[in-house]
Amino acid sequence: MQPDDEQLMLLALEEAKAAMEDGEVPIGAVVLFGGDVIARSHNARERLRNPVAHAEILALEMAAHHLGGWRLGGSTLVVTLEPCAMCAGALVSARVDRVVFGAVDPKAGACGTLYNLCSDPRLNHEVAVTPGVLGGACGELLRSFFARRRTGTEDEIA
């Protein structure tokens, strides 16, 4: 049976916790295609020293590698935090069908908060957006991370 959005978000939360154990901002993502989870990853910007190594970007790359091409039509990406502009643009670029996110990002969210890059008819693809799945748990993980990391600021999410 195909996993539902909450089950997928629980996997994404596991990834987010793995990011936190690495000292990274705790954000995790998974990609569903054909009923299977074909990619799971977490934010690794510090470890990889790579400005684009957000959870979503790494998950899209893993999914494309799995499928053997850059077009990810038919897939759903599930992520613990509302994607930023870079990641929302990447979902459009990859022709992802649907994005499911947990916590809203009031500072950088680009799937309904500051922008909705996924639903712009001027662009050549639109991505359906399902917000707020296990949003409380996803947001609480981020808040506890920043509360513990006294030197950090929420700016580092973006």
Added chain:
Amino acid sequence: MQPDDEQLMLLALEEAKAAMEDGEVPIGAVVLFGGDVIARSHNARERLRNPVAHAEILALEMAAHHLGGWRLGGSTLVVTLEPCAMCAGALVSARVDRVVFGAVDPKAGACGTLYNLCSDPRLNHEVAVTPGVLGGACGELLRSFFARRRTGTEDEIA
């Protein structure tokens, strides 16, 4: 002597031509830091089978590798086509100082055309934008590519 914007755009155009030789949409980019070109790359989405392998993303990754960290403050990215939302978001995410682009992209441009993600005071970083450097030559290369590739459409830029 530090190369000026046109000299850098000529390097980016060389990269774009290398992309065309590979059968890729011809877009090239370079990154300047401390007076030196520390990264040069071109669109490789087909070859790498990677939805995020736009010229700008690859150049940012190369620059971060060169500098040993994801924060690219002090750097300028020069690219032949106006960045899309993904790439403009990546410039913000990487804390790039300035972006210089050649041709305007009426279908997906996110540095002044459809959006200006580089100049949004709500985000945690702004990137200065210099548009239209050698824009004619940059646009002509794209038009000739799509004219020759009868089966392609300009949608594939984004």
